[in-house]
Amino acid sequence: MTTLYGSSKSRAARSLWALEELGVKYDHVPVAPAEAKSADNLKRNPNGHVPVLEDDGIVVWESMAINLYLAEKYGKNSLWPSDLAGHAAAYKWSFFGMTEAEPHLMSILRNRVMNPPDKRDENAALAAVEALKAPFKVLDQSLQGREYLLGNSFTIADLNVASVLSWAAMIRLDQSATPTAQAWLQKCLGREANAKVRKLP
Ligand SMILES: N[C@@H](CCC(=O)N[C@@H](CS)C(=O)NCC(=O)O)C(=O)O
Structure with missing residues (x-):
């Protein structure tokens, strides 16, 4: 069960x-x-x-x-890669999402959306927007010439990173400097299984 x-x-x-x-x-x-x-x-x-x-x-x-x-x-x-190198890549990208991107996305969410207006700090939000440029660039470069993070099929590495980065869409983060990463994120988030989750309680 x-x-x-x-x-x-x-x-x-x-x-x-x-x-x-x-x-x-x-x-x-x-x-x-x-x-x-x-x-x-x-x-x-x-x-x-x-x-x-x-x-x-x-x-x-x-x-x-x-x-x-x-x-x-x-x-x-x-979703699960077939070899050890693929498993390593899945761990690597999952930790990347959680450590390189999530804290900055959370800072923007807190300081622009979640905190009451008197507890928001726009300078902290701007610093987080700046800090996110590096991981988005890494993602953009890693996706050059491939459909997904590990190659040509969607794996748990894509799901984990895209699910963390879904917050970038919520805060309308400008991703125009990293168009390959932006297109990949849209493609991942647009999957039917993810659309179904949005309708769940
Ligand atoms: N690193 C954890 C974070 C979990 C987390 O903070 N969840 C939030 C909801 S998004 C929560 O349970 N908050 C309730 C609380 O902190 O009291 C994970 O990725 O699962």
Whole structure:
């Protein structure tokens, strides 16, 4: 039995996308971020965060870890690369998304959207916009001459990075300096499985 805890309006969207892409039959419990520190959720994830996956008795938290686990277990002929070099690339790109891009995207979100107006810092947002230029350039260069990050097929590496970078679309980040990365991101986010997640609670 497979259960994913977390609302589609949270980072759980990343893991819902992976589950939909993989065609796994699962139950969805749309725990909102505001409920993530409930006693029930703290039992599942001592950090008090969503998403959390329960899969046949295995509990996994951290969105990228959940997705790499799901891809390895269920995606052998699709999302999970077939060799060790491919696995390394999937880990590499997933960590890249979380460490090189997510903190800057979160800073922009906080300082332009999420914080109350008197707690917003436009200078911090501008610094984050500047800092994002480097990872977007890395992505743009890495995608030259290839359809997807690992070659010609969509893998968990694309899903993980694109799911983090989906926030760039939310904050209308100007990506015109990196058109290849921009086109790749649109292509990934436009996938049917991701569109389905947007309709989930
Ligand atoms: N690094 C974690 C972050 C999880 C996280 O911060 N989730 C947010 C929702 S997007 C949350 O649960 N917030 C509730 C809280 O911090 O109380 C992951 O990627 O899964």
